[in-house]
Amino acid sequence: MKAFVPRKTRSRLRQISKGPQVTDETTPRTRSSAATWVGFAAMCLGMFMAILDVQIVATSLPDIQSALGIAPDAMSWVQTAYLIAEVIAIPLTGLLMRALSMRWLFVIATGVFTAASVGCAASQGFNSLIAWRVLQGFAGGTLIPAVFAAVFLLFPLRQQAFATTLAGVVAVLAPTVGPIVGGWITSTYSWHWLFLVNVVPGIVAVALAAGLVPATAANLKEVRRVDWLSLAFMALALATLEIALKEAPTRGWLSPLVIGLFAVAVASGSAFVRRSLTHAAPIVALRSFADRRFTIACILSFVLGIGLFGSTYLMPVFLAFVRDHSALEIGTIMLVTGVAQLVVAPIAVLAEKRVPARILTAAGFAFFAVGLGMSVFQTPRTDYDQMFWPQVVRGLAIMFCLLPPTRMALGHLTEAEVPDASGVFNLMRNLGGAIGLALIDTVIYARGPGHAADLTARLAAGDADAATFIGIPPALLTGGAPTPAQQAYLAPLMEKAATTLAINDAWLMMAALTAAALLCIPFARQR
Incomplete structure (x- = not known):
């Protein structure tokens, strides 16, 4: 005699017997399959290429300028056009994910980014290159928030720490290895390969994501409601x-x-x-700012953007203009930060599961501020050896500045809120970077002439410490104003010394801002 089983229960048992199915982004998840992990890795690959593209192109702007005959005062638009399109696309990611679904947004965006990369390589002039860069930047801008949203939409809580770490390592490693990749491509191949290098990884990412990222229903009605x-x-x-x-x-x-x-x-x-x-x-649901933890995480993301973008900008500036290193040599020196990030990644995964996010975040920002502050004391002769430990400290700290605030911002939100919130959270980091770079350039332009005048006055007074800092024998000057011959000899040394001091001021500014961010972390307590 068969036992009586209610109809609703029988239906549920039949559904379970068919195995896990992805129906929508609110489906409960107890575990994620290997296929989902491979699909997520493909998304990380696409994000890596989008971030890397900015760095490798920056290293070879002079080559592009000479090849296409672009005016020097217009060359910066090759980067600016990309960044403007990217920063507009980032907050739109939530809307696009609702309209297209996460899988197809990534597939379409990566496909467009790859096609635009080919268009950039085939450009014959400034106008066509800028048009392709805009398209490339808009497509690439959606990939970063889409990947971080995927962490909380594809994986259960116990797997989110590892997924966040994977995405975080990719996000911060790309700017670090960018200079060496760009320098190697420039010295080995033509400038076209700065863009063509995206093609094969882009095709692989599209193919894997199209088949392995869990499918959800698109809702094109979202576009009509825009x-x-x-x-x-x-x-x-x-x-x-x-x-x-x-x-x-x-x-x-x-x-x-x-x-x-x-x-x-x-x-x-x-x-x-x-x-x-x-x-x-x-277009963007700003209601997430009513959540105190999300707002504080966005502030931290903004400050991290200043330090992260700023440090990867200041090091090449110093190494190129003061130390006269090539792009490949600069990239080799900057690999230290990337190696430190990879070493600390497994520790970050374990710590995320055992230590409260506020404590990890406070430790991360404190060490990051120390790492930035360690670069305040550079001289015109500072090189790899003196830059090693500041890079190690920053590399170890960055993961804890990125991963816990990401969980603080997105980990407690509903799955419907995550896409928009991820876009805003990542936008804050990019805005922090843009404002930080503007402040850094302002400090260098404003402080450089003052430092040059001060060093000149100290030399005229026979200051041996100033002579040593500049890199000239103290016995060369006996006091008084330098002779014309001495001025010709001193001019390049003086320029490098003044630039070094101005760059040190910029490092100090970033360290102070990062340390100040610690003040808001106690207010991120869960209510």
Whole structure:
């Protein structure tokens, strides 16, 4: 005689017997399959190429300029066009994920990024190159928040620490290895390969993700509900802010152009915020800022952007203009940070499971501030040996500045909230980087002449310490103003010494800002 089993229970048992199925992004997950992990690794590969592209192109702008006959004052737009498109795309990731699903957003974005890379390599002039860079930047901008959103949408809680670490290592390793990859490509092949290097990894990532990232239903109705006016306000605000930050260090923060750009950015940004808070279907759901932990995590992400982007900018500047190293040599020196990140990654996974996020975050930012501060004492003769330990400390700290705040920002949100929140969280890091680079350039431009004048006065007074710092024998000067012959000899040494001191001031600024971020961590306590 068969036991009675209710119809609802029989239906549930039949469903279980068929195995786990992905129906939507709210399906409970107890474990993730090997196929899901491979699909996620493919997403990380696509993100790695998008981040790496910015770095390797930066190392070879002079080669591109000479090959295409681009005017020197227009060359920076090769990078700026990419970054503007990227920063506009990042907050749109949530909307695009809802409309296309996570799988197809990644597949389409990576496919477009790969095709645009081919277009960049085939460009015959400035205009076509800029057009392809805009398309490339917009496609690449969606990949970073999509990957970090996938951590919380594809994996159960016990697997999220490892997935976050994998994504974090990829995100911070790409800027570190970028200079050496760009330098090697430039010295071995033509500039075209700076873009063509994306093709094979892009094809592999698309093929794997299309078959292995769990499928969810697309909802193209989201596109019809888009508030296009709000989108225009957001794009205008971010684009004008990016251009203003690019121009401010050279033109002056109070120049009419920069003030006008900032005014447009503030006005359009305010209009975007108002519409986002009142529209039934906002482009970006800003309601996540009502959550205190998310807001504090965004502040930390912003400050991390200043230190992360700033350190990977200042080191090449110093090594190129003061030490006269080639791109390949610079990349080799900067590998220390990447190796330190890889070494600490397994420790970060274990610590994430056992130590509260606030404690890990505080430790990470404290050590990162120390690592930045260790570079404050550079001289014109500082090189690999003197840069080794500051890089190690920063490399060990970065993982704890990135991973715990990511969990702090996204780990407690509902799965419906994660895509938008991931876009905003990652946008804050990029905005921090953009503002940080503008501040760094301002410090270097503003402080350099003052340091040069001070060193000149100290030499005239017979200061032996100043002579030693500059790199000339103290006996060369006996006091008084340098002779014309001495001035010709001293000019390049003086320029490098003044630049070194200005760069040290920029390191100090970043260290102070990073240390200040520690003040907000206690307020991230779970309520």
